[in-house]
Amino acid sequence: VAPTVLAPSAAGLVPVPPELHTLRLTEELTGHVQEFARSRGVTVNTVVQGLWALLLARLTGRNDVVFGATVAGRPAELAGVESMIGLFINTVPVRVTVPPGERAGAFLRRLQDEQSLLMDHQHLGLTEIQRLAGAGGDLFDTLLVFENYPIDEAAVAEAEASAGLRIIEVKGSGATHYPLTLAVLAEQRLGVVFEFRPDCYDRAAVERLAGRFERLLHAVLADPDTALAALDVLAPEERAALLAGGVGxxxxxxxxTMPEAFEAQAARTPDAVAVVGDGQCRTFAELNSAANQLAGYLVELGAGPEQIVAFALPPTPDAMTALLAIQKSGAAYxxxxxxxxxxxxAGMLADASPVTLVTTTTATPFQGRGRDQPPSARSRHPAFPPDRCVFxxxxxxxQLLAHTPTSNLTDTDRHNPLLPEHPAYVIYTSGSTGRPKAVVIPQRAIVNLFTAHNAALHEPAATAVDGRPLRIGHAWPLAFDASWQPMLWMFAGHELHLVPEDVRRDPTALRDFLARHGIEFIELSPSLLGELVAQGGDWQAQxxxxxxxxxxxPPDLWRTLRETDGLAAHNLYGPTECTVDSADCDLALSERPAIGRPVAGGTLYILDGHLNPAPVGVEGELYVAGAGLARGYLGQPAATASRFVADPFSGEPGARMYRTGDIARWTEDGLVECLGRVDDQVKIRGYRIEPGEIEAVLLEHELVERAAVVVRED
Known part of the structure; x- marks a missing residue:
């Protein structure tokens, strides 16, 4: 009778029969395994245990794994044990360390030696072992049973004839409550029976598992001197499919460059509205002319390619003018x-050394100091003498700008050509060591995102019925790199509506803003969107x-958005170092939260700790490559080298990929799911925060010896 387990359901506990998948080796391969074991001085059981430990390590990303194993035999020290009737089988935990650099043959020899030292304790009960280990739960969730007791058919026939008995041979792993059990049948053809609970594994996953087990076996037999980390669990076609699936x-x-893109749009639709906000409305022609005037003046102040211009402005059309003007001057903002x-x-200004600061008398960053002084005196940082600031x-x-030419700047005007590799903007992120890092994004990267974004605009959901430009809401702070997302729509000819700061912080006011302005696209953080949805009403009407x-x-918000009729919702993912968006997931494609597939021009890899592609369903670290990568961190070559590493899968010379620090996996549908972080980094309302930065500041206090920062939501 097939064993059953109990699984929860809406009706309570119901039996779930396990399923089986059998891997049967050929006689020739079985012979190779036996000969290999003899030549290495190990048992076939050790070979199987070593392969299973190695596979568990590869699939979990851990170099220290535990699985269960059965041991059988009658302890010699127990008096009269040979006359006792019953099964003397015990289940024990097998803990195996899998050093990545250790050679496969040496690994198996060490495993056998370690297991031999433990044989004196093989009859210690599992419950007692668990108590001694101080484990609050199960020590393992996979079980390996090695069945090496062949039946002597002649002896069986003689016993049946002489004693009048009927002897029945029972094969299989027997009843088990473990999610996955491997029963190894040491016969003429070595067999491995994978018994699995269908509520924990699907058959396709177990079949892949069996295939990887066999591939590891072939790899170890072929070259036992291979380092464990170099043993590949992927078939060539599976590896190729994984790598191809991550290419946008x-x-x-x-x-x-982005100035070229905007100037082309302004030439196509000069009289169309480009930006609305702060009671102002500017057409593409007006915005382009104003930006040209400011750009010309910035060039006179020293702005140009490879230079930086700071700006501190609230979300108004003047801010859009300044941002565009800085780009037109050739500088990065x-x-x-x-x-x-x-x-x-002040620390950012000292670190970045911008040539000038564009702001207003009411928005200057130092307005809280010296209010009785004139505006120029308030910006008293040494990098910004009064005559280098633009209010x-x-x-x-x-008056000065009114006399500046309104024509588009040329490379001659900038004194140097503006190239795709020149910085487009510099933006600071939280730093894990207490020092914020300035990410340098080149023109090439933002142009690539614009190209990918513009291609997506041809989807039916991104075009108004009457063909007019869409009304785009801009609700991100301008100091946040995500602010580029809605601006890209403007660069493509759509109408940008800037959400005031006070409205952005008030869900009720934001809902009214969306309705009053007829906003048809907006991007929001899940935190703000959740508050907006919680208010109820027809918040998404237009x-x-x-x-x-x-x-x-969050999963509940994901479900709500999926069930909202007439709304095309997309989850957008991208670290600052990879230019706003690296992946896009149409919520209609997945029932649970996912970051989806790479944007055009980008590439996603999910790799283990040794840069091997992680199989489908297996956790690994997410890497991003392609045209969206930043140049690196301003003035921090060591930090750049540690996060931007060589891309081993690209055929392009000098290709790099960025280590995101996000733990992810591929789904069966070819989507990427994020599962957490490899470090302590958190995001709060969309802002990336490194607890280490806060800890570093706390530790500067003479009375603080140690510090720890955690996220509390209560």
Whole structure:
């Protein structure tokens, strides 16, 4: 009778019969295994245990694994044991360390030696072992049973005839409550029976598991001197499919830089509305002309390729003008939030050394100090003497800009050509060692995202019925790299509506803003979106497309968005170092949260600790490659080298990939799911925070010896 286990259901506990999958080796391969074991001085059981430990290590990403094994025999020290009737079988935990650099043959020899030393304790009960180990739960969840007791058919026939008995041979692993049991049948053809609970594993996964077990066996037999980390569990076709599945579509890039892209759009639709906010409305022609004037003045102040210009402005059309002007000048912009602490802003300015600061008299980052002084004196950081700052709201600035040419700047105007590799913007992230890191994003990277984004706009959900431009809501702080997401829609000819700071922080006011302006696309963090949805009402009435990004989407919010009729919702994922978006998931494609597939021009890898591709369903670290990668961290070559590493799968010379620190896995549907972090980094309302940065500051206090920072949600 097939053994059964109990599994929870809506009706209570119901029996779930286990299923079987058998891997049967050929006689020739079985002979090779036996000869290999003899030549290495190990048993076939040790070979099987070593392979299973190695496979568990590879599939879990751990170099220290535990599985169960059965031992059979009658302890000699027990008086009268030979006359006792019954099964003398015990289940014990087998703990195996799998050093990546150890050779396969040496690994098996060590495993046998270690197991031999433990044989004196093989009759210790599993419950007692668990108590001694201080384990609160099960020590293992897979069981390996090695059945090496062949039946002598002649002896059986003689016993049946002489004693009048009927002897029945029972094969199989027997009843088990473990999710996965391997029964190894040491016969003329070595067999491995995988018995699995269907509520824990599906058959396809177990069949892949058996295939990987056999591949490891072949690899070890072929070269026992191979390092354990170099043994491949993937078939060549599976490896090729994994790598190909992570490559985003490659599209022709029509522009070299973002200024080119905007100027082309302004030429196509000069009279269309480009940006709305702060009671102002500017067409593409007006925005382009104003940005050209400011760009020309910035060039006079020293802006140009490989230079940095800081700006601190609230979300208004003037901010869009400044951002575009800095790009047109050839420089990279450094966004600053006036609400940040003065010390943090001063540290960024000292680190980045921008040639000038674009702001207003009311938004200057140092307005909280010396309010009785004139605006120019408030910005007193040494990098910004008064004559190097641009206050857009002063009469002097307006008069000066009014006499600056409105035509598009040329490379001659900039004194140097603006190239795809030149920085487009520099943005600071939280630092794990207490020092924030400035990520340098090149023009090439943001142009690639624009190209991918523009291709997606041809989907039916991204085009209004009457063909007019869509109304796009911009609710991200300008000092956050995600602010580029809605701006890309504007660069493609759509109408950008800037959400005021106070409205962005108030879900009720935001809902009214969306309705009043007829917003058809907006991207929000899950935290803010969750509050918006919780208010009820018809908050999504006019929305056609919704982007969710900045942090993980909770499952309940994911389900709500999937069930919202008439709304195309996308989960957008991307570290700052990979230019806003690296992956996109249409919520309709997955019933549970996922980050989806790579954007055009990008590549996703899920790799183990030795840069081997992780099989489908197996956890690994997520790496991002392709055209969206940053140049690195400003002035931090060591940090750049540690996070941006050589891409071993690309045929392009010098290709790199970025270590995201996110734990992920491929699903059967070819989507990527994020499962957590390899470090302590957290995201709160879309903001990336390194607890180590806060700990480093706390430790600077003379009375603090140790510090720990955790996230509390209560």
């Amino acid at each position: 579509e490659r599209l022709p890039v029509p522009y070299r 450094l966004p600053l939030d006036p609400a940040w602490p003065e010390e943090r802003i 857009l709201d002063t009469p002097e600035a307006r 929305l056609k497309v919704l982007g969710v990004g900045g942090e993980a989407v």
